[in-house]
Amino acid sequence: MPRFIPARIIKKKRDGLPLSSEEISFMMRGFLEGNIPPYQVSALLMAIYFRGMGMDETIALTREIIRSGSPLELRDLPGMKVDKHSTGGVGDKVSLILAPLVASAGVYVPMVSGRALGHTGGTLDKLESIPGLRTDLSREEMVSQLKAIGIVMAGQTEEIAPLDRELYALRDVTATVESIPLIASSIMGKKLSEGIDGLVLDVKVGSGAFMKGYEDAEGLAKVMVEIGKGMGKEVVALITGMDQPLGRMIGNSLEVLEAIEVLRADREGKEDLWEVTRELGAWMLIMGRKAETIEGGRDLMERLLLEGKGLERLRELVTHQGGRDVISDTSLLPVAEERMDVLSEEEGCIASMDTERIGWASVLLGCGRRFTDDRVDHGVGIRVHKKIGDPVERGEPVFTVYHRKGQDVGKVIEELRSSITCGEKVPSPPPVRGLIR
């Protein structure tokens, strides 16, 4: 390897010049091996924050992230391996419905998920509300479960993309998280370490998403799709709405409950949740060679749902990962017993929902973590009665808070109350907004 001088590489980026893949490799391997100190890497990350990275650089960084670990080796599996990734939202339990449905069509779904981050929920925390269920599977367990039932939903193992873990930890404490090339390479590096053939991205946009504006979301989606292409993988991105919580439930066990309801084909009042799930699924089925067109994919998703295939596959997943059969007996889920309604103080129509605020209210309640060592309460949560465009009368419940006996939920109620505005009738925002491929 050529010898580079780290300060000159930092300076090059600082001055707006593109880095070669050798330079990126030199910095990143040096960082992981401990030869390049974190203070040079953080200076480089801040320079990247200001100057951005071109597509070649972003792909080079993604490759380094993948190369830093040993990707899951799934070539032996006789079929397509397809996954989905969401940039994170409030009430986003799509994975719990989507993965079992797509797997039930014969597509392998090796899903490596994350935990609640900031105001958004995480699939691992939701799954862990199922008593007994394990998400800390080894690579061997993941591969053997895929062979057995075609689906696994687990956490990142030590061997997958260690560079991403190190970089993320550094970015988190140096204010260098909000950079599209860094976000894109982190997501894609992790996902493409799963040994998959195709990936469907769910890029959220709106008040509850990290990307509040459509252009930012589209920009991120484009970069991720380009990275996928650059690495010879099939990748499409849907841009979906996060102006309001997805579906009706927020909170770990409550979201599992809602996912089970949808898998039982009970979609009433949660049409947005099903529409996003069906669209993502249709693309996964295309990539999995189970559908040829998007219409065909949608139809197959409908059929799988109505035939109860997804529910069956979820049950297999849960029991395979050591969980109790909450599908047959949802009362096993630890839903908090106390309820408190948040009543509307106005009358009219729901005009807007500050969904990030609703997300933070759920974190405050215990659904997520304010500090890294906080413990999640899997039972608490929020039911959303009214969504954008719904008429509401004074004194009518807008939210119901599920909480623990004696828990002080004053602040949660206050946050929820101030998260909505009432006004003229507005149309319900469309769940699926755009497609980047």
Place this chain on the structure above:
Amino acid sequence: MPRFIPARIIKKKRDGLPLSSEEISFMMRGFLEGNIPPYQVSALLMAIYFRGMGMDETIALTREIIRSGSPLELRDLPGMKVDKHSTGGVGDKVSLILAPLVASAGVYVPMVSGRALGHTGGTLDKLESIPGLRTDLSREEMVSQLKAIGIVMAGQTEEIAPLDRELYALRDVTATVESIPLIASSIMGKKLSEGIDGLVLDVKVGSGAFMKGYEDAEGLAKVMVEIGKGMGKEVVALITGMDQPLGRMIGNSLEVLEAIEVLRADREGKEDLWEVTRELGAWMLIMGRKAETIEGGRDLMERLLLEGKGLERLRELVTHQGGRDVISDTSLLPVAEERMDVLSEEEGCIASMDTERIGWASVLLGCGRRFTDDRVDHGVGIRVHKKIGDPVERGEPVFTVYHRKGQDVGKVIEELRSSITCGEKVPSPPPVRGLIR
């Protein structure tokens, strides 16, 4: 002290918001005490590189630099304490002439100097070409010498501005050196730690300066003068030319030799060197209450020079710091014996000199350091025969290289040859360009 979150402070600066002095203090003290890791400080420095700092922030940082150490305590000295600082140039031996002259007028000159940096020379290296002379004086030695002879020229002690040392070391390896507020606070923090009443700044501009353009030099000068005002000190800045080497000599012992010549009132061919020295001295004499007007200051400088006062004071300084009396016997200076001329290949007038290149040629020769652990050769150097505006004939010497026997100077000669352009007659550039006060 209020508890801040370092990442939020970095983010604030990243987003272009000003930091409070408490936030700057929190980060800098935490850094020095080891509570805030270098990777957060380097990210902050890179954000400052991009976003700049306002005057309040720059003054707050300067205060932290001063506060981090114990400034020299000179209040007992019965008179004004005035120093000069140059931003660095090629052939800049001004301090060796200026400090003794001003001290001889009864102004205390506590000069803490630096070493060669990049392509520029450093006063400490020049002084150390005098056999036996020590520059590593303790605080106590510095103060006692000032009491005895009114002048000291020494290196930074451990106790002076340790934060600046730490910050500079970090900036050097993270490509965050070239930031006006960081440069200004570093210089001013160090200089105002000397316990001085007044400071004259020599901000170099031109091909051999760090600031190549007048506006950058002026910007830096203004910030430094403002910092001085903000801290209740008298500070003026002269902007002086560095389009060509100052005087005729480059190299440590050669520059001492040239300084002795000027102090003997031999100014022929080195009028620019004397003009800059006289102007800086005039301002120091005003601050030292030895002159009332700039004209009066200039006259006094002339008189002191012609009376040989500066030469006498330099001799006292040298012997007080353990050096042999090179003033009486300049043959004690270790000047390299071998000579090689660089001849003009064109005829016409010297139109321009790439002075940074000339500086790097001198570094290559051994006058400075390419790597931090390089040793300086005090005897080698370059004599400058032709300067901008001088007529030159083909085959006439433009430079003479003073080198060691057997030393390969091919590259040095090549660099020197390509540093000059010949052309139409142009006027000699003025040594003093501007005044900021």
